[in-house]
Amino acid sequence: MTMRTSPLDDAHRALHAKMVPFGGWDMPLSYPDGTLAEHRMCRHGAVAFDVSHLGTVRVQGPQALERLQRAFTNDLGKIEPGRAQYTHLLDEADASVLDDIIVWWVGPEVFDVMPNASNTDRVTGALSGGSDTTVVDVTNTRAIIAVQGPSARSLLVPVCPEAAAVERFRVATMMWNEIPLTVAGTGYTGEDGIEISVPAEHATTLWIALLEAGIIPAGLGARDTLRLEAGLPLHGHELGPGITPLQAGLGWVVSWDKGPFQGRDALAAEKERGITRRLRGLAVDGRRPPRADQAVLIGGEPVGVVTSGNFSPELGHGIALALVPPAVEIGDDVAIDQRGSHVSATVVKLPFVTHQ
Numbered sequence: 609m610t611m612r613t614s615p616l617d618d619a620h621r622a623l624h625a626k627m628v629p630f631g632g633w634d635m636p637l638s639y640p641d642g643t644l645a646e647h648r649m650c651r652h653g654a655v656a657f658d659v660s661h662l663g664t665v666r667v668q669g670p671q672a673l674e675r676l677q678r679a680f681t682n683d684l685g686k687i688e689p690g691r692a693q694y695t696h697l698l699d700e701a702d703a704s705v706l707d708d709i710i711v712w713w714v715g716p717e718v719f720d721v722m723p724n725a726s727n728t729d730r731v732t733g734a735l736s737g738g739s740d741t742t743v744v745d746v747t748n749t750r751a752i753i754a755v756q757g758p759s760a761r762s763l764l765v766p767v768c769p770e771a772a773a774v775e776r777f778r779v780a781t782m783m784w785n786e787i788p789l790t791v792a793g794t795g796y797t798g799e800d801g802i803e804i805s806v807p808a809e810h811a812t813t814l815w816i817a818l819l820e821a822g823i824i825p826a827g828l829g830a831r832d833t834l835r836l837e838a839g840l841p842l843h844g845h846e847l848g849p850g851i852t853p854l855q856a857g858l859g860w861v862v863s864w865d866k867g868p869f870q871g872r873d874a875l876a877a878e879k880e881r882g883i884t885r886r887l888r889g890l891a892v893d894g895r896r897p898p899r900a901d902q903a904v905l906i907g908g909e910p911v912g913v914v915t916s917g918n919f920s921p922e923l924g925h926g927i928a929l930a931l932v933p934p935a936v937e938i939g940d941d942v943a944i945d946q947r948g949s950h951v952s953a954t955v956v957k958l959p960f961v962t963h964q
Contacts, residue, residue, distance in 0.1 A: 646826035650830060653757050657754040663728030665723065677867065680711070682861050686863070694709070707843060707847075713779060734870065751805075751808055752804065754795055754801060754804075760799070760801040763821050789805065790804075792805075796840060797834040798834060798837060836920075845915045889955065890917075898926050906936070911936070915929045915930060922961045941953075
């Protein structure tokens with residue numbers, strides 16, 4: 609299969625980025641200073657991620673809002689144009705999370721739906737149909753640059769003060785050097801920041817301006833360790849086949865009183881009977897990183913499974929997200945089977961690392 613490339617591909621290679629396949633895209637894993645340095649810079653300074661591999665599906669028309677309301681779990685009626693919302697697309701049969709999505713409400717009848725890389729076709733299909741709404745995959749027309757970290761806004765001010773002023777979960781359009789931008793106060797790191805949609809042909813110009821302002825490039829390796837410390841789910845790990853919003857501890861994403869949505873009946877049935885497992889955070893004794901699919905043990909017996917695990921640069925020890933029985937509570941002691949070694953861990957409250 610031919611890998612898709614970001615509009616910033618040449619810029620990454622000029623910076624000697626280590627490129628890896630991800631969701632059908634060839635994307636930067638890290639730059640020469642390495643993932644740990646990039647992670648720490650995001651926690652204590654500011655970095656720029658190329659997240660152009662995420663999809664953008666433009667949904668517009670007089671019935672666009674209703675189309676999204678019937679497809680997704682959250683209630684767009686709680687927000688308004690100029691805001692963003694996190695939501696889920698569920699499987700009709702078992703309420704598994706087919707994708708978790710950010711919706712940018714760009715204008716009164718205009719929405720940019722942001723699926724995960726490999727799920728764009730699935731989301732486009734779920735929204736398509738009828739003549740009252742247009743649903744177009746516009747991923748190839750733009751790049752998305754996420755500027756994240758406690759210094760993100762201050763460093764962004766000399767480049768584009770209007771973008772720096774976009775508040776958390778707000779959405780705004782603006783011109784930068786005669787280039788149209790759509791900016792949202794969203795991210796995936798647990799830190800403050802924004803995400804910028806820029807036309808593909810102008811992406812490198814903006815990228816260079818951000819780096820010249822002192823914002824450090826960071827790759828997907830740091831993005832993953834940051835989101836894990838923040839306790840944020842990754843589709844294919846904490847969400848996906850067989851995993852519902854209720855099991856993932858994301859019941860707040862479901863609006864039960866807004867009317868029908870795809871997968872509602874199956875999710876309501878699970879809510880009625882009770883979940884059989886739930887997502888918890890595990891703090892591991894020692895630096896050895898736990899990994900996905902390792903068994904979680906109580907009394908030497910497997911009771912659950914790690915969904916994501918790694919070494920926490922901020923905490924200095926291993927951390928993991930895991931699906932375990934609902935009776936497992938914060939403060940309980942468990943173990944993780946790490947290739948035959950039973951490593952002690954404690955169930956802890958999420959997130960592992962709070963916003964700086």
